[in-house]
Amino acid sequence: MGEEPSIWEYFTRNWSTGQPGSIDTLLGDHIVMSLLPIVAALAFAIPIGLACVRWRLLYQPTAGLVNIIYALPSLALFGVFLAVTGLSQATVIIPLTFYAVAVLVPAVVDGLRSVPEHVRQSAVAMGFTPLRRLTRVELPLAAPVVLAGLRVAAVSSISLVSVGALVGMGGLGYLFIRAWQIDYFAPAIVGIVGIVLLALIVDGILVVSQRLLTPWVRARRSG
Amino acid sequence: MGAGEEERVNWLIEFFGDPANWSGPDGIPLRLLEHLLFSVAALALAALVAIPLGLWIGHTGRGSLFIVVAANLARALPTLGLVVLIVMLLGTASVWPVLIPLVALAVPAILVNTFEGIRGVDPELRDAAYGMGLSGRQVLGRVLVPVALPLILLGLRLAAIQIVATAAVAAYTGLGGLGRYIIDGLAIRDYPTVLGGSVLIVLFALAAQFLFVMAERVAVSPGVSRRVKVR
Numbered sequence: 001m002g003e004e005p006s007i008w009e010y011f012t013r014n015w016s017t018g019q020p021g022s023i024d025t026l027l028g029d030h031i032v033m034s035l036l037p038i039v040a041a042l043a044f045a046i047p048i049g050l051a052c053v054r055w056r057l058l059y060q061p062t063a064g065l066v067n068i069i070y071a072l073p074s075l076a077l078f079g080v081f082l083a084v085t086g087l088s089q090a091t092v093i094i095p096l097t098f099y100a101v102a103v104l105v106p107a108v109v110d111g112l113r114s115v116p117e118h119v120r121q122s123a124v125a126m127g128f129t130p131l132r133r134l135t136r137v138e139l140p141l142a143a144p145v146v147l148a149g150l151r152v153a154a155v156s157s158i159s160l161v162s163v164g165a166l167v168g169m170g171g172l173g174y175l176f177i178r179a180w181q182i183d184y185f186a187p188a189i190v191g192i193v194g195i196v197l198l199a200l201i202v203d204g205i206l207v208v209s210q211r212l213l214t215p216w217v218r219a220r221r222s223g
Numbered sequence: 224m225g226a227g228e229e230e231r232v233n234w235l236i237e238f239f240g241d242p243a244n245w246s247g248p249d250g251i252p253l254r255l256l257e258h259l260l261f262s263v264a265a266l267a268l269a270a271l272v273a274i275p276l277g278l279w280i281g282h283t284g285r286g287s288l289f290i291v292v293a294a295n296l297a298r299a300l301p302t303l304g305l306v307v308l309i310v311m312l313l314g315t316a317s318v319w320p321v322l323i324p325l326v327a328l329a330v331p332a333i334l335v336n337t338f339e340g341i342r343g344v345d346p347e348l349r350d351a352a353y354g355m356g357l358s359g360r361q362v363l364g365r366v367l368v369p370v371a372l373p374l375i376l377l378g379l380r381l382a383a384i385q386i387v388a389t390a391a392v393a394a395y396t397g398l399g400g401l402g403r404y405i406i407d408g409l410a411i412r413d414y415p416t417v418l419g420g421s422v423l424i425v426l427f428a429l430a431a432q433f434l435f436v437m438a439e440r441v442a443v444s445p446g447v448s449r450r451v452k453v454r
Contacts, residue, residue, distance in 0.1 A: 160301075
């Protein structure tokens, strides 16, 4: 395995060079471009999901729209947004927000629907106002399902950012372009490993936060 | 860059109105056909691998862990990186190297959903079929597959979506198809071509999606899809 040091060498030599293509800068861009859409999507998906549960008629058309958005190829969407937002991070962040919303809306709806009716009624009987019932009872009980959706959305988002490299904004995905240009595979491997590791770390953080935020799930399982 | 609304519409008119874009090796009909051929070939290969494997794992219950790992890994793997790396290592002499990442990224979607479909069949239904004297193979073919069909088709649809998208990305390494317009357009900063190609790929993906939704309606047994009320 004489190739291993050269991949490691490529990584260490390009980690913090202060140049535009420096790996630490690419990693920072990658984190911003993949996680900002997730945060934004959560802010959109919760009210949309609430509306779909509250007014059942809304759910069918919303589900249809979600399916369509999910089917749009990322490169094509980046290409369309390049014409709108130009060479900026928004060209990647906006389409990725769409994808994340498409994953999170069904998760929020399923999560809210998983709240047992008797629990909801108990909350009403205890004198919870609708808003307090939502924030204290329904959303916390929906959290495990929403967090499961969040994991899927986050991991997909992290891997999809790299396609943005083709329109000039791809974070670590730039390393794939670099590999192709200099016809040497080390940058591509650094990029793939970096992206998969980032996905694993973010996924791990979400798993841990799921345990911390919803301790009753584990208590119920073990007890 | 960032153009005004009117200019973008002009870009589309410029791209779709140019007769040069409608004939020859760079023409829209041929690029469309290429994209269709790569996608169908990759989907067929992926289905050939994933459906039997998913049926087997779902039916026997062996190797379930493998399914979970495959599903998660496929989501995390960057498509562009995989395409670049594989084409780089195997060369651009033929189309086959590009088909490997296309197939590899499509397999998990079909595998997971086929597996989930078979696993999700009501155990009582399965037992009833065995009780009627059907062999393991007959139970699979006559009961489990028809009941699991909605999920199997969903897996195929998700795989097709993935393939259409990855085929566009693979244009970067020289694959033909509609992705060429985006890659070639970007290379010479010809934004009307980039936008036109993007719109074509979006339409292609929507057409594929529509086709699969229709197929799900036709192929799934009325009793399974609950179009007919079962007493």
